[in-house]
Amino acid sequence: MGKSKNRLIYRGDNKEFLSFSRIEAIKRTIEMLKNNDKCVYEIITLFGLSAEELLENGANYELIKGLENVLK
Numbered sequence: 001m002g003k004s005k006n007r008l009i010y011r012g013d014n015k016e017f018l019s020f021s022r023i024e025a026i027k028r029t030i031e032m033l034k035n036n037d038k039c040v041y042e043i044i045t046l047f048g049l050s051a052e053e054l055l056e057n058g059a060n061y062e063l064i065k066g067l068e069n070v071l072k
Contacts, residue, residue, distance in 0.1 A: 022047060026057050033063045044070055 020028075025047045032040040033054075043049070044067070051064045051071045064071065 025049065026053055030054060030057060030059045033059060033067075041070055 025043055026049060029040055029043050029049060032043070049071065051068070054064055054071075055061065
């Protein structure tokens with residue numbers, strides 16, 4: 001993870017993820033989508049996640065279709 005992402009995560013409200021891999025980000029994003037958490041947009045844009053990555057890891061199609069404007 002680059003310096004910029006570390007800084008952004010460190011400054012964020014959620015101090016729970018200081019070291020965050022891409023796979024962990026995908027898993028956390030799917031959990032947050034299921035719980036209707038608003039912070040999910042920040043993780044999606046920070047890591048540049050694609051709809052394909054989320055769908056391959058178990059996200060619902062309806063949730064991903066709703067985020068069409070945020071996802072690459």
